[in-house]
Amino acid sequence: MSNQLINNVFGNEISSDDVLDLFAQQSGWEARYRQIILLGKQLAALPDLFKIEEHQVDGCESAAWLVARQQDDSWQFYVASDTRIVNGLLAIVLAAYNGQSSEKIQEFDIEEYFAELGLTKQLSPSRSNGLHAVVAEIKRLTL
Amino acid sequence: MLKKVTNLNQEQNNAAMRAQFPVLQQQANGYPLVYLDSAATTQKPDPVIEAINVYYQQDNANVHRAAHCLSARATQKFEHARDLVAQFINAPSREQVIWTKGATEAINLVAQSYGSLLNLGDEILLSTMEHHANIVPWQQLAQQRDLVIRVIPLTANGELDMNAVSELLTERTRIVAITHVSNVLGSVNPIAQLVKMSHQVGAKVLVDGSQAVAHMPVDVQALDCDFYVFSGHKMYGPTGIGVLYGKTELLNAMPVWQTGGEMIKKVSFSGTTFNALPFKFEPGTPNISGVIGLGAAIEFLTSLDRVAIHNQEQVLLAYAKQQLEQLSEITLIGSPQEQMAVISFVVKGEHHSDIATLLDQQGIAIRAGHHCAMPLMDALGLNGTLRLSFGCYTTKQDVDAFITALQKTLEFL
């Protein structure tokens, strides 16, 4: 595995609107979760050397990592988790945030976005999947 | 009130039982709810909910204080629940039943109070399968008082390694804190034997009965244990209430832990004298509705044919294991000789949280993770398991629905 951070397609080629369109075509949990898992598979692999405590985000029942880089005015995020579904959900988050400025990231209504996707519960802080913590960390970094 | 569930066939029995649990009558994510997480907390039957409602609607008053009739009624119900608990675990006297917030607080009480009598180099013996609630309070104590913690390892099938116990018990062992039933593996530990061995070296034994009380008869005198703790919410009662049972001479010798009102005999600025058992360990206004709800839960449990319920849970356990074993991707974790209402398993190549999320989409509630037993996970070389656990309302239909949903999940991934 390379030690380079590779930019994700999410947010760079696949936008949050693309994700919304994709999910508008899926009905039922099976179609939605199949799509989530497929998106997760398209995440760029996070090199192992970045999977250190410093980048770990609390997920209680599953581990997640977040690496952030800012160039000029725009952010790129690199993520990994050890579960398929969380990877997919992270891809969905990155579709909204990658390539954006701090301002745009602060403005973006992530709750509304997840509600439209029918995934509100996955973003809830009561879920121990780490997604809420990743979003909170991205918002903190871009304050 | 309680519906008698005898003299009916199995299906009618199940329906009558489930009808008493309002939570079970609902859909989850568009599917009928299948609740297989009773080891985390059991659902509550109507008589428990009713008892709590009646208390707040008709009897609410502070206990042990006022001369008025409401307080007398509340106190009477509150103290009656203590009698019920004493009978339920066959405690020699009601004063040996102390109300706590739960098993966790009961263990903390013993660790801090009895623990304060321990000295440098004294040893505490725990086991690999303990819940964090029966590890961390002892670790804290060990740090405070320079004590040594030793740990009983497990055999390959997930039982206590009894051969190791005889070596780990020394004349320095002061307390052995051990679970009655593992919340991850379901293993039932040979408590009476452990108590006998521990007493031979002069050690006291605290038994964590959290996962036992709802599923098997508990007789603290037959076990001869020194302390027995459990939580109400895992035995059909409310959250926020639990029990510490202790031997009278130990409880009397132990210093008070938390202090305040209710637990005193006389207070002046030159000093305070403390109340007798059980009040000595019950400072402040207690969880009155919780106590009354727990009393109702015990009445509910004792109204059941507990042998029949136990047998039903054992049949379901064997059935679920057999069904799981037919799925090649599944590995069952542990195969203890005696197992109680809990099964852990892992799925080859899949993360437990993905499986649990997809089962949840199909209305199946099971637990995924380390189950507050990280040292056990480390010993097993796992980062978590999936756990299904049963209660008196669990049916074969629940197990079938779970297996069907699991198969669908495996095909899906």
Ligand SMILES: Cc1ncc(COP(=O)(O)O)c(C=O)c1O
């Ligand atoms: C074996 C065991 N001990 C202790 C506890 C802690 O119980 P509580 O959180 O109700 O105090 C639990 C609950 O999960 C348990 O399963």
